[in-house]
Amino acid sequence: MLQQQPRLSIILVKALQISEQRTVLKQQGNPRVPLTFGQRLSLPFIRALSASGFLDAYGFLRRHVAQSSAYIVAYHRVGSTYEFPSDVPMMGSQDFEKQIVYLSRRYRVISLRELGGALNRGASIPAKTAVITFDDGYRDNYLKAYPILRKHGVPATIFLATGHIDSGTPFWWDRVSYVMHNTAREMVELGQFGTYHFNSTTERWLVARTIRERLKDLLDSEKNLVIEELASQLGVDMPSSLNKELFLSWDEIREMSRNGIDFGAHTVNHPTLIGMPLEQARREIVDSQKRIQENLGRPADTFAYPDGRLLNVNDGIKAILRENGFVCAVYGNPDALVSPGTDPYELGRLSPRWDFSTFHLTVSGLYPDLMALRRRLRRQ
Numbered sequence: 345m346l347q348q349q350p351r352l353s354i355i356l357v358k359a360l361q362i363s364e365q366r367t368v369l370k371q372q373g374n375p376r377v378p379l380t381f382g383q384r385l386s387l388p389f390i391r392a393l394s395a396s397g398f399l400d401a402y403g404f405l406r407r408h409v410a411q412s413s414a415y416i417v418a419y420h421r422v423g424s425t426y427e428f429p430s431d432v433p434m435m436g437s438q439d440f441e442k443q444i445v446y447l448s449r450r451y452r453v454i455s456l457r458e459l460g461g462a463l464n465r466g467a468s469i470p471a472k473t474a475v476i477t478f479d480d481g482y483r484d485n486y487l488k489a490y491p492i493l494r495k496h497g498v499p500a501t502i503f504l505a506t507g508h509i510d511s512g513t514p515f516w517w518d519r520v521s522y523v524m525h526n527t528a529r530e531m532v533e534l535g536q537f538g539t540y541h542f543n544s545t546t547e548r549w550l551v552a553r554t555i556r557e558r559l560k561d562l563l564d565s566e567k568n569l570v571i572e573e574l575a576s577q578l579g580v581d582m583p584s585s586l587n588k589e590l591f592l593s594w595d596e597i598r599e600m601s602r603n604g605i606d607f608g609a610h611t612v613n614h615p616t617l618i619g620m621p622l623e624q625a626r627r628e629i630v631d632s633q634k635r636i637q638e639n640l641g642r643p644a645d646t647f648a649y650p651d652g653r654l655l656n657v658n659d660g661i662k663a664i665l666r667e668n669g670f671v672c673a674v675y676g677n678p679d680a681l682v683s684p685g686t687d688p689y690e691l692g693r694l695s696p697r698w699d700f701s702t703f704h705l706t707v708s709g710l711y712p713d714l715m716a717l718r719r720r721l722r723r724q
Protein backbone atom coordinates (compact mmCIF):
# COMPACT_ATOMS: atom_id res chain seq x y z
CA MET A 345 0.00 0.00 0.00
CA LEU A 346 2.84 2.39 0.81
CA GLN A 347 4.23 1.82 -2.67
CA GLN A 348 0.89 2.33 -4.32
CA GLN A 349 0.18 5.76 -2.95
CA PRO A 350 2.76 7.74 -5.02
CA ARG A 351 1.72 5.94 -8.24
CA LEU A 352 -1.88 6.90 -7.67
CA SER A 353 -0.92 10.53 -7.20
CA ILE A 354 1.22 10.73 -10.32
CA ILE A 355 -1.40 9.27 -12.67
CA LEU A 356 -4.28 11.21 -11.23
CA VAL A 357 -2.51 14.50 -10.83
CA LYS A 358 -1.28 14.28 -14.43
CA ALA A 359 -4.84 13.60 -15.64
CA LEU A 360 -6.20 16.44 -13.56
CA GLN A 361 -3.55 18.80 -14.92
CA ILE A 362 -4.31 17.83 -18.53
CA SER A 363 -8.03 18.33 -17.94
CA GLU A 364 -7.43 21.74 -16.37
CA GLN A 365 -5.27 22.84 -19.32
CA ARG A 366 -7.99 21.80 -21.77
CA THR A 367 -10.63 23.72 -19.82
CA VAL A 368 -8.46 26.85 -19.97
CA LEU A 369 -7.89 26.35 -23.72
CA LYS A 370 -11.61 25.93 -24.39
CA GLN A 371 -12.41 29.06 -22.40
CA GLN A 372 -9.78 31.08 -24.26
CA GLY A 373 -11.41 30.05 -27.53
CA ASN A 374 -14.84 31.01 -26.32
CA PRO A 375 -15.22 34.57 -25.05
CA ARG A 376 -18.93 34.02 -24.35
CA VAL A 377 -18.32 31.73 -21.40
CA PRO A 378 -20.49 33.12 -18.61
CA LEU A 379 -18.98 34.42 -15.42
CA THR A 380 -19.42 32.37 -12.32
CA PHE A 381 -20.78 33.75 -9.10
CA GLY A 382 -17.42 34.95 -7.81
CA GLN A 383 -18.49 37.09 -4.95
CA ARG A 384 -20.52 34.73 -2.82
CA LEU A 385 -23.42 36.20 -0.97
CA SER A 386 -23.73 34.59 2.42
CA LEU A 387 -26.58 32.16 2.97
CA PRO A 388 -27.97 33.93 6.09
CA PHE A 389 -28.09 37.15 4.08
CA ILE A 390 -29.97 35.47 1.21
CA ARG A 391 -32.37 33.84 3.70
CA ALA A 392 -33.07 37.23 5.25
CA LEU A 393 -33.79 38.70 1.80
CA SER A 394 -36.16 35.82 1.09
CA ALA A 395 -37.98 35.78 4.43
CA SER A 396 -38.41 39.56 4.61
CA GLY A 397 -40.45 39.65 1.40
CA PHE A 398 -37.76 41.70 -0.33
CA LEU A 399 -37.28 39.15 -3.12
CA ASP A 400 -41.02 38.92 -3.83
CA ALA A 401 -41.21 42.72 -3.97
CA TYR A 402 -38.20 42.84 -6.27
CA GLY A 403 -39.73 40.21 -8.57
CA PHE A 404 -43.04 42.10 -8.63
CA LEU A 405 -41.43 45.42 -9.53
CA ARG A 406 -39.13 43.80 -12.04
CA ARG A 407 -42.02 42.34 -14.00
CA HIS A 408 -43.35 45.84 -14.50
CA VAL A 409 -40.17 47.48 -15.69
CA ALA A 410 -38.02 44.80 -17.34
CA GLN A 411 -38.49 43.03 -20.66
CA SER A 412 -40.59 39.89 -20.16
CA SER A 413 -38.44 36.82 -19.87
CA ALA A 414 -38.71 33.14 -19.03
CA TYR A 415 -36.84 30.99 -16.54
CA ILE A 416 -35.81 27.48 -17.44
CA VAL A 417 -35.06 25.41 -14.37
CA ALA A 418 -32.81 22.34 -14.57
CA TYR A 419 -33.08 19.52 -12.06
CA HIS A 420 -31.20 16.22 -12.06
CA ARG A 421 -32.12 13.98 -9.18
CA VAL A 422 -34.82 14.19 -6.56
CA GLY A 423 -34.74 12.08 -3.42
CA SER A 424 -32.78 12.03 -0.21
CA THR A 425 -29.46 13.79 -0.12
CA TYR A 426 -27.14 10.81 0.07
CA GLU A 427 -29.13 8.25 -1.82
CA PHE A 428 -26.47 6.40 -3.71
CA PRO A 429 -24.97 7.05 -6.22
CA SER A 430 -25.78 10.68 -5.90
CA ASP A 431 -22.97 12.82 -7.10
CA VAL A 432 -25.11 14.94 -9.32
CA PRO A 433 -27.10 17.83 -7.89
CA MET A 434 -29.60 16.11 -5.64
CA MET A 435 -32.55 17.60 -3.88
CA GLY A 436 -34.87 16.23 -1.23
CA SER A 437 -38.50 15.61 -2.23
CA GLN A 438 -39.82 18.23 0.19
CA ASP A 439 -37.41 20.89 -1.03
CA PHE A 440 -38.30 20.02 -4.60
CA GLU A 441 -42.02 20.27 -3.90
CA LYS A 442 -41.58 23.65 -2.24
CA GLN A 443 -39.95 25.00 -5.41
CA ILE A 444 -42.58 23.43 -7.68
CA VAL A 445 -45.38 24.90 -5.56
CA TYR A 446 -43.73 28.31 -5.78
CA LEU A 447 -43.39 28.07 -9.56
CA SER A 448 -46.88 26.68 -10.15
CA ARG A 449 -48.54 29.41 -8.08
CA ARG A 450 -46.63 32.38 -9.39
CA TYR A 451 -45.64 31.43 -12.90
CA ARG A 452 -47.19 30.14 -16.07
CA VAL A 453 -45.30 26.87 -16.35
CA ILE A 454 -45.15 25.78 -20.00
CA SER A 455 -43.29 23.02 -21.81
CA LEU A 456 -39.86 23.65 -23.25
CA ARG A 457 -41.21 22.76 -26.71
CA GLU A 458 -43.79 25.55 -26.38
CA LEU A 459 -41.13 28.08 -25.36
CA GLY A 460 -38.85 26.96 -28.22
CA GLY A 461 -41.74 27.31 -30.67
CA ALA A 462 -42.48 30.86 -29.48
CA LEU A 463 -38.82 31.88 -29.85
CA ASN A 464 -38.64 30.42 -33.35
CA ARG A 465 -41.78 32.32 -34.38
CA GLY A 466 -40.44 35.53 -32.89
CA ALA A 467 -43.47 35.63 -30.60
CA SER A 468 -43.35 37.48 -27.31
CA ILE A 469 -42.93 35.61 -24.05
CA PRO A 470 -45.83 36.11 -21.65
CA ALA A 471 -44.87 37.57 -18.29
CA LYS A 472 -44.07 35.06 -15.54
CA THR A 473 -43.19 32.12 -17.74
CA ALA A 474 -41.21 29.18 -16.36
CA VAL A 475 -40.08 25.86 -17.79
CA ILE A 476 -39.07 22.78 -15.78
CA THR A 477 -36.47 20.30 -17.06
CA PHE A 478 -34.54 17.28 -15.78
CA ASP A 479 -31.33 15.83 -17.18
CA ASP A 480 -30.04 12.29 -17.68
CA GLY A 481 -33.08 10.09 -17.00
CA TYR A 482 -32.57 8.93 -13.41
CA ARG A 483 -35.36 6.74 -12.08
CA ASP A 484 -36.08 9.01 -9.13
CA ASN A 485 -37.57 11.41 -11.69
CA TYR A 486 -40.41 8.87 -11.97
CA LEU A 487 -40.54 7.76 -8.35
CA LYS A 488 -40.14 11.12 -6.61
CA ALA A 489 -40.52 14.05 -9.00
CA TYR A 490 -43.32 12.85 -11.28
CA PRO A 491 -45.95 12.43 -8.51
CA ILE A 492 -45.20 15.97 -7.33
CA LEU A 493 -45.40 17.38 -10.86
CA ARG A 494 -48.74 15.62 -11.40
CA LYS A 495 -50.11 16.76 -8.07
CA HIS A 496 -49.46 20.38 -8.99
CA GLY A 497 -50.36 19.98 -12.66
CA VAL A 498 -47.12 21.27 -14.13
CA PRO A 499 -45.47 20.02 -17.33
CA ALA A 500 -41.77 19.17 -17.54
CA THR A 501 -39.20 17.89 -20.01
CA ILE A 502 -36.80 15.06 -19.17
CA PHE A 503 -33.65 14.68 -21.29
CA LEU A 504 -32.58 11.11 -21.85
CA ALA A 505 -29.10 9.75 -22.55
CA THR A 506 -30.68 6.81 -24.37
CA GLY A 507 -27.67 4.47 -24.34
CA HIS A 508 -27.64 4.55 -20.54
CA ILE A 509 -31.41 4.03 -20.38
CA ASP A 510 -31.05 0.97 -22.64
CA SER A 511 -27.99 -0.59 -20.98
CA GLY A 512 -28.29 0.59 -17.38
CA THR A 513 -24.57 1.48 -17.50
CA PRO A 514 -23.87 4.11 -14.86
CA PHE A 515 -22.44 7.47 -15.92
CA TRP A 516 -18.73 8.03 -15.34
CA TRP A 517 -19.40 10.49 -12.50
CA ASP A 518 -21.45 7.90 -10.67
CA ARG A 519 -18.56 5.46 -10.98
CA VAL A 520 -16.17 8.02 -9.48
CA SER A 521 -18.66 8.47 -6.68
CA TYR A 522 -18.90 4.70 -6.16
CA VAL A 523 -15.13 4.40 -5.73
CA MET A 524 -14.97 7.27 -3.27
CA HIS A 525 -17.88 5.98 -1.19
CA ASN A 526 -16.63 2.39 -1.10
CA THR A 527 -12.89 2.58 -0.58
CA ALA A 528 -11.56 1.23 2.69
CA ARG A 529 -8.47 3.47 2.42
CA GLU A 530 -8.20 6.35 4.81
CA MET A 531 -7.03 9.06 2.46
CA VAL A 532 -6.10 10.02 -1.06
CA GLU A 533 -3.35 12.46 -2.04
CA LEU A 534 -3.96 14.48 -5.16
CA GLY A 535 -0.77 16.57 -5.19
CA GLN A 536 -1.56 20.21 -5.89
CA PHE A 537 -5.28 19.39 -5.80
CA GLY A 538 -5.15 18.53 -2.13
CA THR A 539 -5.17 15.60 0.28
CA TYR A 540 -8.52 14.19 1.30
CA HIS A 541 -9.38 11.95 4.24
CA PHE A 542 -12.31 9.60 3.96
CA ASN A 543 -13.57 10.31 7.49
CA SER A 544 -17.15 11.09 6.67
CA THR A 545 -19.73 10.87 3.91
CA THR A 546 -19.30 14.58 3.31
CA GLU A 547 -15.55 14.18 2.84
CA ARG A 548 -16.09 11.30 0.42
CA TRP A 549 -18.61 13.39 -1.46
CA LEU A 550 -16.16 16.32 -1.58
CA VAL A 551 -13.31 14.33 -3.06
CA ALA A 552 -15.64 12.71 -5.60
CA ARG A 553 -16.82 16.15 -6.63
CA THR A 554 -13.25 17.46 -6.92
CA ILE A 555 -12.22 14.58 -9.14
CA ARG A 556 -15.38 14.80 -11.19
CA GLU A 557 -14.86 18.50 -11.89
CA ARG A 558 -11.27 17.84 -12.91
CA LEU A 559 -12.05 14.93 -15.21
CA LYS A 560 -14.69 16.77 -17.21
CA ASP A 561 -12.41 17.79 -20.04
CA LEU A 562 -10.69 14.47 -20.58
CA LEU A 563 -11.80 12.27 -23.46
CA ASP A 564 -14.20 9.49 -22.45
CA SER A 565 -11.50 6.86 -23.02
CA GLU A 566 -9.12 8.83 -20.77
CA LYS A 567 -11.79 9.23 -18.11
CA ASN A 568 -12.42 5.49 -18.10
CA LEU A 569 -8.71 4.76 -17.69
CA VAL A 570 -8.41 7.16 -14.78
CA ILE A 571 -11.50 5.74 -13.07
CA GLU A 572 -10.26 2.17 -13.48
CA GLU A 573 -6.89 3.19 -12.08
CA LEU A 574 -8.57 4.99 -9.23
CA ALA A 575 -10.70 1.93 -8.40
CA SER A 576 -7.73 -0.43 -8.52
CA GLN A 577 -5.46 1.81 -6.44
CA LEU A 578 -8.13 2.53 -3.86
CA GLY A 579 -8.94 -1.19 -3.66
CA VAL A 580 -12.51 -0.94 -4.92
CA ASP A 581 -13.98 -3.72 -7.02
CA MET A 582 -16.35 -1.95 -9.39
CA PRO A 583 -19.43 -4.01 -10.29
CA SER A 584 -20.60 -3.69 -13.89
CA SER A 585 -23.98 -2.46 -12.74
CA LEU A 586 -24.01 -0.19 -9.70
CA ASN A 587 -27.71 -0.14 -9.37
CA LYS A 588 -30.03 -1.92 -11.76
CA GLU A 589 -32.73 0.57 -11.03
CA LEU A 590 -30.70 3.72 -11.42
CA PHE A 591 -32.39 4.75 -14.67
CA LEU A 592 -35.94 5.11 -15.93
CA SER A 593 -37.40 2.18 -17.85
CA TRP A 594 -39.11 2.74 -21.20
CA ASP A 595 -42.43 1.70 -19.58
CA GLU A 596 -42.05 4.45 -17.00
CA ILE A 597 -41.07 6.90 -19.73
CA ARG A 598 -44.15 5.99 -21.79
CA GLU A 599 -46.43 6.41 -18.78
CA MET A 600 -45.04 9.85 -18.04
CA SER A 601 -45.21 10.78 -21.72
CA ARG A 602 -48.98 10.15 -21.62
CA ASN A 603 -49.30 12.44 -18.61
CA GLY A 604 -47.74 15.80 -19.33
CA ILE A 605 -44.03 14.96 -19.42
CA ASP A 606 -42.04 15.57 -22.61
CA PHE A 607 -38.82 13.76 -23.44
CA GLY A 608 -35.88 15.40 -25.15
CA ALA A 609 -32.61 14.03 -26.52
CA HIS A 610 -29.41 14.14 -24.47
CA THR A 611 -27.27 11.99 -26.85
CA VAL A 612 -26.72 8.22 -26.63
CA ASN A 613 -23.55 8.03 -24.53
CA HIS A 614 -23.46 11.47 -22.90
CA PRO A 615 -20.11 12.52 -24.45
CA THR A 616 -18.77 16.06 -24.64
CA LEU A 617 -19.69 16.84 -28.24
CA ILE A 618 -17.04 19.50 -28.80
CA GLY A 619 -13.82 17.95 -29.97
CA MET A 620 -15.33 14.80 -31.48
CA PRO A 621 -15.71 14.50 -35.27
CA LEU A 622 -18.96 16.17 -36.37
CA GLU A 623 -20.25 12.94 -37.92
CA GLN A 624 -19.89 11.16 -34.60
CA ALA A 625 -21.63 14.04 -32.83
CA ARG A 626 -24.43 13.81 -35.40
CA ARG A 627 -24.89 10.10 -34.65
CA GLU A 628 -24.97 10.73 -30.90
CA ILE A 629 -27.67 13.37 -31.36
CA VAL A 630 -29.80 11.75 -34.06
CA ASP A 631 -29.66 8.20 -32.67
CA SER A 632 -30.90 9.35 -29.27
CA GLN A 633 -33.67 11.36 -30.93
CA LYS A 634 -34.75 8.33 -33.00
CA ARG A 635 -34.67 5.99 -30.02
CA ILE A 636 -37.02 8.24 -28.07
CA GLN A 637 -39.33 8.75 -31.04
CA GLU A 638 -39.62 5.03 -31.78
CA ASN A 639 -40.43 4.30 -28.15
CA LEU A 640 -42.93 7.09 -27.67
CA GLY A 641 -44.38 7.55 -31.14
CA ARG A 642 -44.06 11.30 -30.85
CA PRO A 643 -41.39 13.86 -31.77
CA ALA A 644 -38.35 14.39 -29.57
CA ASP A 645 -37.43 17.86 -30.73
CA THR A 646 -35.71 19.44 -27.75
CA PHE A 647 -32.08 18.86 -26.81
CA ALA A 648 -29.83 19.30 -23.77
CA TYR A 649 -26.07 19.53 -24.33
CA PRO A 650 -24.22 16.90 -22.26
CA ASP A 651 -21.86 18.60 -19.80
CA GLY A 652 -23.90 21.70 -20.47
CA ARG A 653 -21.32 24.41 -20.19
CA LEU A 654 -21.55 27.00 -22.95
CA LEU A 655 -18.00 26.15 -23.97
CA ASN A 656 -19.44 22.84 -25.19
CA VAL A 657 -21.75 24.53 -27.69
CA ASN A 658 -20.68 25.57 -31.19
CA ASP A 659 -22.18 26.41 -34.59
CA GLY A 660 -21.48 22.95 -36.05
CA ILE A 661 -23.49 21.23 -33.32
CA LYS A 662 -26.27 23.81 -33.55
CA ALA A 663 -26.50 23.23 -37.33
CA ILE A 664 -26.96 19.48 -36.74
CA LEU A 665 -29.78 20.22 -34.31
CA ARG A 666 -31.49 22.57 -36.75
CA GLU A 667 -31.17 20.10 -39.66
CA ASN A 668 -32.80 17.37 -37.58
CA GLY A 669 -35.88 19.25 -36.52
CA PHE A 670 -34.93 20.27 -32.99
CA VAL A 671 -36.76 23.45 -31.98
CA CYS A 672 -34.39 24.41 -29.19
CA ALA A 673 -31.46 23.33 -27.04
CA VAL A 674 -30.50 24.08 -23.44
CA TYR A 675 -27.29 24.38 -21.44
CA GLY A 676 -26.47 25.39 -17.87
CA ASN A 677 -26.11 29.03 -16.88
CA PRO A 678 -27.08 30.15 -13.38
CA ASP A 679 -27.92 33.70 -14.38
CA ALA A 680 -29.53 33.26 -17.78
CA LEU A 681 -33.02 34.46 -18.55
CA VAL A 682 -34.65 33.68 -21.88
CA SER A 683 -35.96 36.75 -23.70
CA PRO A 684 -37.42 37.27 -27.17
CA GLY A 685 -34.37 37.24 -29.42
CA THR A 686 -32.46 34.66 -27.36
CA ASP A 687 -30.91 32.04 -29.66
CA PRO A 688 -33.27 29.02 -29.31
CA TYR A 689 -30.23 26.71 -29.47
CA GLU A 690 -28.54 28.47 -26.59
CA LEU A 691 -31.10 28.61 -23.83
CA GLY A 692 -29.53 28.97 -20.39
CA ARG A 693 -30.96 27.13 -17.42
CA LEU A 694 -30.82 27.71 -13.70
CA SER A 695 -29.86 24.72 -11.56
CA PRO A 696 -31.47 25.42 -8.20
CA ARG A 697 -29.95 24.06 -5.04
CA TRP A 698 -32.09 22.53 -2.34
CA ASP A 699 -32.08 25.72 -0.31
CA PHE A 700 -35.26 27.65 -1.06
CA SER A 701 -33.78 31.10 -0.46
CA THR A 702 -31.09 30.70 -3.15
CA PHE A 703 -33.76 29.43 -5.57
CA HIS A 704 -35.87 32.44 -4.58
CA LEU A 705 -32.91 34.81 -5.15
CA THR A 706 -32.61 33.55 -8.72
CA VAL A 707 -36.25 33.37 -9.76
CA SER A 708 -36.95 36.82 -8.32
CA GLY A 709 -34.61 38.04 -11.07
CA LEU A 710 -32.26 39.69 -8.56
CA TYR A 711 -29.41 37.26 -9.11
CA PRO A 712 -29.51 37.40 -12.94
CA ASP A 713 -29.71 41.22 -12.72
CA LEU A 714 -26.71 41.39 -10.37
CA MET A 715 -24.74 39.19 -12.76
CA ALA A 716 -25.70 41.32 -15.76
CA LEU A 717 -24.62 44.44 -13.86
CA ARG A 718 -21.33 42.77 -12.96
CA ARG A 719 -20.66 41.88 -16.59
CA ARG A 720 -21.38 45.45 -17.65
CA LEU A 721 -19.03 46.88 -15.02
CA ARG A 722 -16.29 44.46 -16.06
CA ARG A 723 -16.56 45.54 -19.68
CA GLN A 724 -16.09 49.23 -18.82
Ligand SMILES: [Zn+2]
Binds near residue numbers: 479480610614649650
Ligand atom coordinates in the same frame (compact mmCIF):
# COMPACT_ATOMS: atom_id res chain seq x y z
ZN1 LIG B 1 -26.41 15.13 -18.53
